[in-house]
Amino acid sequence: MSDWKPKRFWKTTAVTEAETGYTVQLDGRPVRTPAKAALIMPSRQLAELVAAEWDAQEDQVDPGTMPATRGANAAIDKVVPQHAEVADMLAEYGDSDLLCYRADAPVELVDQQAAAWDPLLDWAADTYGARLEPRTGVIHAPQDPEAVARLRREVHALDAFQLAAFSDLVSLSGSLVIGFAATRDAQPIEQLWDHSRLDEIWQAKLWGKDEEAEAHAALKKASFLNAKRFFDSVTIGD
Template sequence: MSEWKQKRFWTEATAAPEGDGFTVLLDGRKVKTPAKAALVLPTLAMAQAVAAEWDAQVDHVDPNSMSCTRSANAAIDKVAIQHAEVADMLADYGDSDLLCYRADSPQALVERQSEAWDVALVWAAEVLGARLAARTGIMHAGQDPAALTVLREKTHAFSAFELAAFHDLVSMSGSLVLGFAAALDWRPADAIWELSRVDEKWQEDQWGADEEAVEIATRKRGEFMHAKRFFDLCK
């Protein structure tokens, strides 16, 4: 039996004011989230992006083509009701941040990591007020509690919509610092993404690209770039 798909029943999708925010109307009918909550978005730009996704549907609704809609639904149905738990989970990345765990050999990789990542840690110290220390090897070594507290407070300060985007910026890159760097426009998002792949690129240079690994990295990059776009739509 084929999977049931919702048919397009509307002629026009538009953004409209709704309370303190904005919503999306399908021929005047308000869109709701999968949990049947009101789809109230923080900015007109986000509402227009979501409306454009609904307007782009042809015969049937394809959720895979509606990334902004999915992120908005996640912010309302999931993140908003467990904001503290999500923020704590993401803040925990700071104590085992990708940028802090360095190889002890070969020297070329050591230098490549240092060149790529040291500047990001300096940025975090200067802009975020949180100085994380690099370690050699893979054994966990805790970071300065004061620095982690600063990063935790900044993570908790994000709105539900920002936190939904920040989740993917951090989880896709494996780095809380890079998540903040992307959110706060330290460098272009694609350049920040490349910093998260220093180790993988090294392996590719030595042994060649693995098709499955490349496919996974491509998917993650797409999710990272979307997350940056969605974060910016919150402003």
Template sequence: MTQWRAKRFWSEVSLEEVAKGFSVLLDGKPVQTPAKSKLVVPTQSLADHIAAEWDAQEETIYPGSMPYTRMTNSAIDKVTLQFSEVVDHLAAYAETDHLCYRAEGPNVLVKRQADAWDPLLAWAAKMFNAPLTVATGVMFVTQPSNSLERLKERITRLSPFQLAAVHDLISISGSLVASLAVIHRKKAADEVWKLCRVDEIWQIEHWGEDKQEQAISERKMVDFLHAAHYFDTLRLL
């Protein structure tokens, strides 16, 4: 069965400055979210990227080619309405942060993990006064409650739009600490992505990678970098 797709129905894409930011217009009419809310964003930079996505659509609309629109829809329709629940969900990643669970061996992999992840954990411990415990193997380790609260407090201060971006960063990488390093510009997003993939890279070196796994990894990388850039479009300076 052929999947139905919406067709392009507009000729011109433009922006309008409104009370709470910027609205994207299609032939003079404001874009709406799937829940029929007005799509209004706080910065012109983000509005420009959303407008470019709509303008790039040809005869058929491909939502998968519109990550800035997707994250904005999520921010308005979901995160704004369920802010506390989203914060709780993302803060829980610190309890099992990817950077805290290390291999028992071989020694080469153990060293790679330490070289890649220890500096990020040390940065978070100093930046947020939130040291986390490192464990070997897959057994769950209880993290300091004060550290978990301080990390949660940091993401609580984000706007719904920022939190939508951070949601993608955390869910893709499996690391709250690595995601905070991205939004605080501790390291570039592409570098953080490589650091988070130490395990995968080691496995590929030893066992190879099939085309399906490669495609999934590349898709995750693109989504991770889009989320990082989405957050950057929300910076006012």
């Protein structure tokens, strides 16, 4: 695989208003997505995040350091043309949510799961009228179809930019409920991430940390936090 990266070719970066939102210009020329669509964003806050990423590039452009730009590109190029499909895919997490699958032993882990995850399930029930029930073991057991349907409607209500961020919040945590809790600030974002890794944290305390696994988890956490920042920058608006 080639390590080639495009070189920085511009001197100035600026946020400008567009007809339907905000865009970023490099030397007065608007940035486009990989699919050559106009990079029009719904809020100045998001456009400023994207502009800061472009401005921070030095000799070579490194997409790995540009999460907001990647998120905006994904929203326009991938989510907009298939919004319903993306929403349906994410809504499916509600029927197999991480928070619902519990250990039967040891008692300390059982208690930790209940203490961390039950309040989130209660929150979802209170907020969305969708009660997801825990079960013991890892074998799939369907949830109440009406509860899943209510959560599905909430996913479909998100716009393309929100859904692009929500996709990472859900897929990285393995939990539709944690994804919603992150968007609503139901708990601090770092605490929500730790809840999603409760089993892994337990195993690390029991058997010791694996450096490679910890490094991989750190990358996932960074992506989770970036997704939250992206969602907030879209939702706050101008």
